[in-house]
Amino acid sequence: MITMERRLLAGDDSPFAQPTATQLVALLREAGLTGRGGAGFPAWRKLEAVADAGRPPVVVGNGAEGEPLSGKDRALLTYQPQLVLDGLRIVARALGATATHLYVHPALRALTVGIPMTVAPDAFVAGEESAVVNALAGRAPVPSDKRIRITQAGLGGAPTLVQNVETLAHIALIVRHGPQWFRSAGTPDEPGTFLATVGGAVAAPGVVEAGYGVRLGDLVDAAGGPVQPVQAVLVGGYHGGWVPAWPELPVSRAALGAYGSSPGAGVVLALPSSACGLAETASIAGCLAGQVAGQCGPCVNGLPRIATTLADLAARRARPGLVDEVTRLSALVQGRGACRHPDGTVRLVRSAMRAFAADVTAHLHGECLAGGAR
Amino acid sequence: MRLHVDWTACDGRGLCAELLPELITEDEWGYPVVRTDEVSPRLEKAAGRAVDRCPALALHLLRR
Amino acid sequence: MTDALWYFGRGTGLVALVLLSVVVALGVGARSGRTAFGLPRFAVNLVHRNAALLAVVFLLGHVVSLYFDPYAQLRLVDLVVPFAGEYRPFWLGLGTLGLDLLLAVVVTSLLRHRIGARAWRAVHWLAYLCWPVALLHGWQTGTDGTTWWLRTVAVLCAALVAAAVAWRLSPGFERFPDRVPRKRPVLEEAR
Ligand code: HEM
Ligand SMILES: Cc1cc2nc3c(=O)[nH]c(=O)nc-3n(C[C@H](O)[C@H](O)[C@H](O)COP(=O)(O)O)c2cc1C
Ligand code: SF4
Numbered sequence: 001m002i003t004m005e006r007r008l009l010a011g012d013d014s015p016f017a018q019p020t021a022t023q024l025v026a027l028l029r030e031a032g033l034t035g036r037g038g039a040g041f042p043a044w045r046k047l048e049a050v051a052d053a054g055r056p057p058v059v060v061g062n063g064a065e066g067e068p069l070s071g072k073d074r075a076l077l078t079y080q081p082q083l084v085l086d087g088l089r090i091v092a093r094a095l096g097a098t099a100t101h102l103y104v105h106p107a108l109r110a111l112t113v114g115i116p117m118t119v120a121p122d123a124f125v126a127g128e129e130s131a132v133v134n135a136l137a138g139r140a141p142v143p144s145d146k147r148i149r150i151t152q153a154g155l156g157g158a159p160t161l162v163q164n165v166e167t168l169a170h171i172a173l174i175v176r177h178g179p180q181w182f183r184s185a186g187t188p189d190e191p192g193t194f195l196a197t198v199g200g201a202v203a204a205p206g207v208v209e210a211g212y213g214v215r216l217g218d219l220v221d222a223a224g225g226p227v228q229p230v231q232a233v234l235v236g237g238y239h240g241g242w243v244p245a246w247p248e249l250p251v252s253r254a255a256l257g258a259y260g261s262s263p264g265a266g267v268v269l270a271l272p273s274s275a276c277g278l279a280e281t282a283s284i285a286g287c288l289a290g291q292v293a294g295q296c297g298p299c300v301n302g303l304p305r306i307a308t309t310l311a312d313l314a315a316r317r318a319r320p321g322l323v324d325e326v327t328r329l330s331a332l333v334q335g336r337g338a339c340r341h342p343d344g345t346v347r348l349v350r351s352a353m354r355a356f357a358a359d360v361t362a363h364l365h366g367e368c369l370a371g372g373a374r
Numbered sequence: 375m376r377l378h379v380d381w382t383a384c385d386g387r388g389l390c391a392e393l394l395p396e397l398i399t400e401d402e403w404g405y406p407v408v409r410t411d412e413v414s415p416r417l418e419k420a421a422g423r424a425v426d427r428c429p430a431l432a433l434h435l436l437r438r
Numbered sequence: 439m440t441d442a443l444w445y446f447g448r449g450t451g452l453v454a455l456v457l458l459s460v461v462v463a464l465g466v467g468a469r470s471g472r473t474a475f476g477l478p479r480f481a482v483n484l485v486h487r488n489a490a491l492l493a494v495v496f497l498l499g500h501v502v503s504l505y506f507d508p509y510a511q512l513r514l515v516d517l518v519v520p521f522a523g524e525y526r527p528f529w530l531g532l533g534t535l536g537l538d539l540l541l542a543v544v545v546t547s548l549l550r551h552r553i554g555a556r557a558w559r560a561v562h563w564l565a566y567l568c569w570p571v572a573l574l575h576g577w578q579t580g581t582d583g584t585t586w587w588l589r590t591v592a593v594l595c596a597a598l599v600a601a602a603v604a605w606r607l608s609p610g611f612e613r614f615p616d617r618v619p620r621k622r623p624v625l626e627e628a629r
Contacts, residue, residue, distance in 0.1 A: 142382075143382075144382060145380040145381065145382050145383070147378060147380065147434060147436070293621075294620060294621035295381065295382045295620055295621060295622070296381035296382060296384070296620065297381065297384060297385070297386050297403055297404075297405040297617070297620055298381070298401065298403070298405050299381070300618050300619075300620055300621075301403045301405075301617050301618050302403075304618065332401055332407075336379075336381060336405070336407075337381050338380070338381045338382045383555060385471075385620070386471075386615070386617070387471050387479065388471065388479050389479050389480040389483060392478045392479060392480045393480050403615060403616075403617040403618075404471070404615040404617065426551070427480055427483060427484075429468070429469075429483065430555055431550065431551060431554065431555040431558075
């Protein structure tokens with residue numbers, strides 16, 4: 001339990017000195033802070049791109065939390081909203097922003113923050129950064145083509161920085177305590193803490209904070225420990241990947257990459273051995289297929305096809321070429337959308353086909369390994 | 375030059391696959407599959423024509 | 439000499455009407471996304487475009503010859519401002535209106551990449567107004583209006599376009615190829 005931390009969750013109202021844009025970029029670079037919204041992109045790079053755009057930007061805190069399994073952004077905004085607002089203010093002042101916005105999950109519509117706040121629709125893709133810009137501009141909250149980056153021309157044509165609310169809260173702490181303090185948690189390559197939403201077959205599902213590289217077992221224990229034997233863990237959420245239920249497994253990009261997974265936005269879902277991993281994945285794929293924004297032909301046609309093919313596999317409606325069909329469709333939709341929704345879906349599906357390879361074989365023979373037959 | 379499909383605009387009309395079969399094929403729904411988005415100088419003219427003829431204006435040639 | 443102008447004017451007008459009908463039918467064909475007469479889709483589009491450009495050429499011939507024709511007594515404004523002429527202002531005005539619409543459709547089409555898909559498509563719908571306007575104009579204005587062969591050509595043109603439009607409006611038209619249609623959320627072009 002020594003690896004658990006309370007930084008964001010403890011909050012901090014100590015004074016701090018406002019950095020300039022150059023100072024902030026340098027600070028974040030030294031700290032090695034990456035985005036906590038899922039993609040894990042270095043925060044300093046995006047900040048620098050917006051600063052270099054040469055026009056006064058708009059800064060947006062993204063608390064849409066469209067990922068159904070995640071609750072950490074809501075927890076952060078409920079218990080420590082001040083850290084997020086500090087982070088927003090610091091970034092906005094450093095960049096000379098003309099406006100700041102907070103974009104939040106529908107459950108937080110009653111939040112009062114003193115800056116313009118927009119409630120996101122309850123839809124998976126509504127949290128994607130260009131969808132966020134469209135929502136704030138009063139348009140349909142769906143992603144745009146990426147020919148023009150929002151860091152160049154986003155809300156109202158201004159360079160726009162969309163940052164996950166947890167990323168902003170980390171910035172508020174880094175400015176107070178410095179990059180070395182930030183690096184004292186996590187691993188040298190992946191420094192700092194992250195908020196994890198631990199759920200599934202655990203006694204006390206909820207949000208915990210830990211440094212990257214924390215043992216998977218420790219995260220599960222921090223959420224009350226398993227209530228049943230765990231057969232696999234979904235890390236990274238609906239766009240994440242299945243990893244083995246190995247307590248020693250470090251939760252970091254480096255360690256999870258081997259399974260096609262990454263910490264992503266910090267979702268950890270423990271799958272009990274009584275459940276069927278293929279059925280679980282098919283149901284998630286069905287949900288993801290239902291969440292397509294509907295704009296992009298390959299996504300609109302491909303994701304439902306992937307979902308129904310997986311559903312056939314899960315329901316043991318075996319037919320020749322079923323597995324090849326999953327492989328083929330996955331390759332077909334990858335990279336062919338305005339946003340990364342197809343790619344995230346494919347990541348999940350591919351990891352499931354690997355993690356549940358034994359189940360796949362069983363299902364093709366009309367059997368299921370769920371419930372302890374393994 | 376790099377070929378880019380704006381998927382929010384593409385209607386899968388298939389002209390690009392006819393005009394630039396070297397780089398573009400069609401999937402089972404009629405949407406373009408870009409084999410490689412790198413456009414060699416030899417193909418730039420054909421690519422430019424495909425971009426020009428796209429009824430949805432969804433195909434773009436980008437400078438890197 | 440003046441008779442020659444008159445015949446030239448009528449001939450070019452008739453050819454322009456035929457071409458325009460073919461252009462509308464080919465436009466519907468292009469929109470359908472299907473190949474036609476063994477032509478690949480890009481060729482259907484290309485023929486549609488080139489026939490449209492040819493129609494413009496004939497129409498300019500039609501207008502210029504009649505402008506110099508002493509019987510018609512056209513003023514320059516009559517070529518651009520509809521319903522202002524002295525001679526059968528309504529039916530002549532339809533011709534002027536048709537020309538304006540055609541030029542709008544063609545010019546926006548040539549500038550498609552400049553003005554964006556949305557604006558182009560909006561103007562292109564005017565094609566469905568342009569064609570009947572041109573037909574009515576031809577039917578009523580020409581001195582040949584009563585000759586059987588001109589009527590026959592006009593009826594054939596009308597049949598062609600009616601068939602194309604009927605196909606365009608048929609439920610199966612948009613259902614090709616077999617796939618889930620995309621949604622087009624209302625996004626402004628602002629970005
Ligand atoms: C330079 C001239 C023109 C160009 C480049 C052009 C191009 C096009 C294109 C690309 C399409 C859409 C095909 C698709 O969606 O796949 C189209 C459709 C169409 N065009 Fe044109 N066009 C031109 C002139 C005209 C003219 C002069 C007319 C008639 C007055 C016309 C009538 C139509 C019609 C009726 C359609 C079908 C529209 C629909 O129902 O959706 N076009 N054209
Ligand atoms: C389909 C989709 C949904 C997303 N939903 C969210 C979300 O709900 N919240 C969020 O912070 N980022 C979300 N993202 C990531 C954002 O696009 C963006 O990368 C992020 O907000 C940037 O912040 P960060 O760099 O601080 O992580 C989503 C991305 C995709 C492709
Ligand atoms: S890729 Fe899918 S989810 Fe993303 S914008 Fe396109 S249709 Fe919508």
